[in-house]
Amino acid sequence: MLTALHHNNDSVFRLSLFQEFPTLMHYQSFGGYEALKQALTGNPVNIIETLAAAGLRGRGGAAFPTGLKMQMVRNNAEPVRYVICNADEGEPGTFKDRFIMSHIPFQLLEGMTLAAYAVGARKGYIYIRHEYPEVQDTMRRSIAAASAAGLLGKNILGQEFSFEVEIFSGAGSYLCGEETALLSSMEGKKGRPRLKPPYPTQYGLWGKPTLINNVETLANISMIISRGASWYRSLGTSDSPGTKLISLSGDVARRGLYEVPFGTTFREMIEEYGGGMKEGGSIKAVNIGGASGVVVPPWELDCTLEYQSCQERGITIGSGAVFVMNESRSILANVHNRVEFFLHESCGKCTPCREGLRQAGRIIHRLIAGEAELSEVDNLERYTRAMQNAAFCGLGQAAGNSLISSLRYFRQEYEEACLDSTQRFERREVTA
Amino acid sequence: MMKLVHFELNGQIVEVNQGLSIMDAARQHGVKIPSLCHHPDQRVKANCRVCVVEVEGQRNLVSSCSTPVTEGMKVRTNSPRIRETVQTILELIFANHPQECLTCVRNGNCELRHLAADYGIREVKGEMTCANAPLDISTPSLVRNPNKCIKCGRCAEVCHHVQQTGILYSHYRSVDVSVEPEYGKSLAEVACVLCGQCASVCPVGAIHERDDIKKVWAALDDPEKHVVVQVAPAVRVSIAEEFGSAPGTIATGKLVAALRKLGFDRVFDTDFSADVTIMEEGHELLHRIKTGGVLPMITSCSPGWIKYIEHNFPDQLPHLSTAKSPQQMFGALAKTYYAKRAGIQAENMYVVSIMPCTAKKFECQRPEMKDSGFQDVDAVLTTRELGRILKQAGVDFSVLSEEEFDAPMGISTGAAAIFGATGGVMEAALRTVYEVVTGKELPNIEFTPVRGMEGIKEAEIDLSGTKVKVAAAHGLGNAKQVMELIKAGQADYTFVEIMACPGGCIGGGGQPYGTTNAVRKQRIEKCNGWAKDVRNFLHYVFNYSKL
Missing domain, CATH: 3.30.70.20 (Alpha-Beta Plaits)
Structure with missing residues (x-):
């Protein structure tokens, strides 16, 4: 994997910590586990308050305030609680969790331990996708090393607090990255989403209150605890403090993983971090947020990476995948690829997602084959709206997002496909 | 007292009990939200998504079946966005x-x-x-x-x-x-x-x-066949629903008239053989109690239940009563006793039964159900099929006048009328036992629900000093719980009634569509209305049988 991380002194993920074969000693030599040492002697609520003050929000895509989520688990009367690290990382074009777990596993483990102390959990799981066997091995080795050093297991650092972490391997379903489907999967059930409410914070794994957080979110915790909320707020913007890991790919010169402070524009990400377009091409479209994100034209790229401003423009930051397309790329081929992806990954439970994607797939297939009529583009838009409005879970709703944005910005390409068969044929050649 | 919440439904403030879903709350206030996967007796699934509504502050539409009403919530059930979404989902x-x-x-x-x-x-x-x-x-x-x-x-x-x-x-x-x-x-x-x-x-x-109407028409159209029909007790409280009446409407007399119009040579009553079942099971129970036979004895009327125990508890089969179900007793008697009396060859007899049940279609084809030398019951129509065959024959159920069953197999004590509802078979059989042992009429049985087990009730009866504990379960989920107790030797029951379907036969799988628990209750109430008459009849039967 081609990986370079933007580095400055004020980053959450410090370059000096990365190792090809990470060791606990190395992590500790750079101040690792100092945050845990400091926190374990204090009130667990302090952790929650610090994270709330820092304004940390979930980095998996939903951006739920982390402190608030912890508070909800902590306040539950049920004494048995769990912490689950969502490392299913199924979003196409996203490779940040893999990087964290491969190269700074102890930063994740320290964060998880802090989270467990904060919510009062004694057991944690890392749900790692089936496609990351080498990551699972690294995490297993790291858990063993931390346990041997008294940083996991019984009486951590000689204190009363005990916490165990276990790896749980997914089985290959994209939908199991959705937190309730993840829970069903862990319980041995079909990986289908559950009704919310009750939320996992009330009724999670085995019916117990459960804190489910993304790898990146948990890996943020130790730095916030050791350096404080105001330091964290000095990064990023007031609306969106801190940094975000961006998986940059596609037709840029330097593809890779970058730690980007909130407030950076998408254009800066491409131009400065990514070194501009590969081979001097120009930007046709950028796919932000992975397959479940949106497709935007170049003129939307001055939008800053901030929850509020992105939301206003209908851009989903999601897991932080940015896929850049040059002029040679076909939007239809891109959308076709995503629809096929969602069609494969839909659980089939709810009508709009199952049948809407089935119809969308057929229409796009006909468009590419040059058999579609103009009225079908309207139908496609209507099916997409139904998915967005009414699907049971985020998968179907998000599948709608990506379609609707491509229809908004690149409708012409859909309409052209209905009109001119020569052009269509050429485009297919280019795509292939 | 139930806490009330107020919410805005299409611009009007309305008040409902806390905990209701938007769908149920709206229905109470005259707004019917479409639904497909929703069923009042089932857990929320929220699969079909045709029940989506707008809730202020929510970005997407929400499914009204799964979203509880909260204080101050603003709900819109009809808007261009909702209509387009629902229409699109239906189209999909x-x-x-x-x-x-x-x-x-x-x-x-x-x-x-x-x-x-x-x-x-x-x-x-x-x-x-x-x-x-x-x-x-x-x-x-x-x-x-x-x-x-x-x-x-x-x-x-x-x-x-x-x-x-x-x-x-x-x-x-x-x-x-x-x-x-x-x-x-x-x-x-x-x-x-x-x-x-x-x-x-x-x-x-x-x-x-499986639609057996054609088979029945073929028999009715065959001049060589003597076609008799039997009607199960639970059909008379439900058939009127097929013609638009309210659930629980009793239509025994009209049902007889309708069947006669279809062209059956004799219209008989399964109550006749249900009486026989009561006598059989009652005496078998007494025999088992006296001789130390396998207890508890479990009823054997429900063919779904029989198939269930065969698949799931094959080692517990000796608990079953050896009595056949009323349907099969009727078939055997019709093709032997009645055929002989009427001077008809059994091979020229055709026995149709009208049942609330789909499993009865399986039961009548079981290889052991051939006591007459032929298949004892030739065809089974469910209540729903009966509704259809009557419509095909142009029978106008609403204007029919009431008629009586034919003799002799249409005569019954009426005791069996309560067979249709859960606990009915057991009560009828217990009354037999009680009268035989004590010579007195059994007072009202006080059933109490078994703690933690909805759908299972039990009672204790004093049989001349011997305490007899009995239980009744309906629905196979409940049957499973009872069977696990029996298998583990933890059940001190002497007699257990099990019916495969929730509510007993009145809630059978062949009953008119729309059989919800609320409808079951309405049908059961009618069955229980018969219970008083039943007791009088039973008293009469026992005095008569002693002669």
Whole structure:
């Protein structure tokens, strides 16, 4: 994997910590586990308050305030609680969790331990996708090393607090990255989403209150605890403090993983971090947020990476995948690829997602084959709206997002496909 | 007292009990929200998404079946956005649904078709994607048509959580989702008990009773055949629903008149053989008590239950009463006793039974049910099929005058009338035992629900100093719990009644569509209304039988 991380002194993920074969000693030599040492002697609520003050929000895509989520688990009367690290990382074009777990596993483990102390959990799981066997091995080795050093297991650092972490391997379903489907999967059930409410914070794994957080979110915790909320707020913007890991790919010169402070524009990400377009091409479209994100034209790229401003423009930051397309790329081929992806990954439970994607797939297939009529583009838009409005879970709703944005910005390409068969044929050649 | 909440429904402030879903709350205030996967007796599934509404502050539409009303909530159930979404979802379902409404068994009472009519769907814009998979016609009771399935999950829910038989389940994912038995097997290859509860809750024609109307017409049209019909007790409290009457309407006299109009040579009553069953089971119970036989003795009237115990508790079979079900006692008696009396050859007899049950179609074909040398019961029609055959014959149920059953197999004590509701068979049999042992009439049985087990009730009866503990369970999920106690030797019951369907036969899988627990209750109330007469009749029977 081609990986370079933007580095400055004020980053959450410090370059000096990365190792090809990470060791606990190395992590500790750079101040690792100092945050845990400091926190374990204090009130667990302090952790929650610090994270709330820092304004940390979930980095998996939903951006739920982390402190608030912890508070909800902590306040539950049920004494048995769990912490689950969502490392299913199924979003196409996203490779940040893999990087964290491969190269700074102890930063994740320290964060998880802090989270467990904060919510009062004694057991944690890392749900790692089936496609990351080498990551699972690294995490297993790291858990063993931390346990041997008294940083996991019984009486951590000689204190009363005990916490165990276990790896749980997914089985290959994209939908199991959705937190309730993840829970069903862990319980041995079909990986289908559950009704919310009750939320996992009330009724999670085995019916117990459960804190489910993304790898990146948990890996943020130790730095916030050791350096404080105001330091964290000095990064990023007031609306969106801190940094975000961006998986940059596609037709840029330097593809890779970058730690980007909130407030950076998408254009800066491409131009400065990514070194501009590969081979001097120009930007046709950028796919932000992975397959479940949106497709935007170049003129939307001055939008800053901030929850509020992105939301206003209908851009989903999601897991932080940015896929850049040059002029040679076909939007239809891109959308076709995503629809096929969602069609494969839909659980089939709810009508709009199952049948809407089935119809969308057929229409796009006909468009590419040059058999579609103009009225079908309207139908496609209507099916997409139904998915967005009414699907049971985020998968179907998000599948709608990506379609609707491509229809908004690149409708012409859909309409052209209905009109001119020569052009269509050429485009297919280019795509292939 | 129930806490009240106020919310805004389409601009009006309304008050409802806390904890209600938006769907139920709106229905209470005259707003019917469309639904398909929702069933009042089942857990919320929120699969179909046709019940979506707008809630202020929510970005997407929410499913009203799964969202509870909260104080101050602002709900809109009708807007251009909602109408477009619901219409689109319906269109999406239709594009994957065979357009065979005219020839469908559910023509006229299909929930999907009602919605299509209500929403004015005149065109399906999508590509037709319905499969052409083979039908499952492996059993004599049910037909499963996977092509018509809309994946609402109502059948799987009743199969798993009510009956706990676990036969139908949602398999695979995405467009391959299919609700079917495991590993794509047919219903005959798995431990399906054919109770038909799946067919009862299916909103469309994806699983339904096997239609035996043609067989019955062929017999009725054959001048050589002497065709007799028997009607189960639970049919008389439900058949009127097929003609638009309220649930629980008793229509015994009209039912007899209607069957006579169809051309049956004799219209008899299953109550006749149910009386025989009571006597048989009552005396068998006494015999077992006196001789130290296998106890508890368990009733054997319900063919779904018999199939269930054979599949799931084969080592517990000695607990079953050796008595046949009333349907089969009737068939055997009709082709032997009645045939002889009437001077008819058994091979020229054709016995039809009208049952609330799909499993009865299986029962009558069991190889051991041939006491007359022929199949004792030739054809079984469910209540739903009876409604259809009457309509085919042009019988106007509403203007019929009441008629009486034919003698001799239409005469009954009436005791069996309570067979239709849960606990009825046991009560009738216990009364026999009580009268034989004590010579007195059994006072009211005080049933109490077994703690923690809804659907199981028990009672204790003093039989001249001997305490006898009895229990009644309905629905196979409850039966399973009782059987596990019996198997573990933890049940001190002497006599247990088990009925496969929730509510007993009145809630059978062959009853009119729309059989919810509320409808079951209405039917049971009518059955219980008979109970007083029943006791008088029983008293008479025992004095008579002592002579």
